[in-house]
Amino acid sequence: MERKICKILKNENLSGNYYFLILENNFKKIFKPGNFIHIKIGNNFLRRPFSIALFDREKIGIIYKVVGKGTDELRKKKKGEFLDILGPCGNFFPIYKNKKVCIIGGGTGIAPLIFLSKVLKKYGNDVYFFYGARDKNLIFFKLLLTGINYIFSTDNGSYGKKGNIFDVFKNFEENFQVIYGAGPEILLKKLSIYSENIPVYISVENYMACGMGLCYGCVIRIRKNNGYEYKRVCKDGPVFKASEIIWD
Ligand SMILES: Cc1cc2nc3c(=O)[nH]c(=O)nc-3n(C[C@H](O)[C@H](O)[C@H](O)COP(=O)(O)OP(=O)(O)OC[C@H]3O[C@@H](n4cnc5c(N)ncnc54)[C@H](O)[C@@H]3O)c2cc1C
Ligand code: FES
Incomplete structure (x- = not known):
């Protein structure tokens, strides 16, 4: 650093x-x-x-x-x-090559996913970006990239499908090989269901103090053998395999 x-x-x-x-x-x-x-x-x-x-x-x-x-x-x-x-x-999202990948996020969770989508595209992936927002005004069209398949939803139906982006994703008929997510915790928790069958990587935004691994103020619980261990979001994360997280 x-x-x-x-x-x-x-x-x-x-x-x-x-x-x-x-x-x-x-x-x-x-x-x-x-x-x-x-x-x-x-x-x-x-x-x-x-x-x-x-x-x-x-x-x-x-x-x-x-x-x-x-x-x-x-x-x-x-x-x-x-x-x-x-x-x-912090750490970073693992980058696969030549896969059909899903990126899904909403709110400020969009930020890391825009950078991620660019890199995934560069590595030959077929990228589907599920982008959820409250309203059309909160879809940042000028930051979107070419060569990505965008699927939008808005809470009020002002752009894309009406409703939350997880429901749109759930009903989408594509078989993805990897899922990447960021955004509200409720979305991340729901995405974890898919981690039984395919890799799901999510970025977690816990509160932070030192931000460099010293204070343990940002920990989450990660599965270990039959129990768990604490991992620091700022140092060991913010990206984790969804299958490893124990949501409190
Ligand atoms: C790894 C990581 C990446 C992040 N990336 C982004 C990003 O790309 N864009 C962005 O807008 N924000 C991001 N955040 C959240 C951002 O750090 C906080 O919104 C910011 O620190 C708030 O500072 P503040 O002084 O304005 O708010 P404060 O006065 O500290 O808090 C105001 C309100 O914001 C809430 N808040 C503060 N921190 C967080 C947090 N970490 N998560 C959820 N709610 C919080 C508080 O509960 C309070 O209600 C990220 C957080 C983490 C841990
Ligand atoms: S914020 Fe201090 S260890 Fe993560």
């Missing part, structure tokens, strides 16, 4: 309280889908974690939702200002 002071290239409103932040990439390390960055925002004692949505040699991008003090301060940052960033943090 490296610590860099990165210049803000863009910090734009996507819709509602969702924003797209692009930073100059000063990192030597290559970021992988599933990795997150830990951002120091203003004088807040704790850094805030955000999944990588975009990564190339010049830029690192995140999609964030304003939910509290830190993200509200982040929203006010302007192009040309600097942010103190730790990254790449």
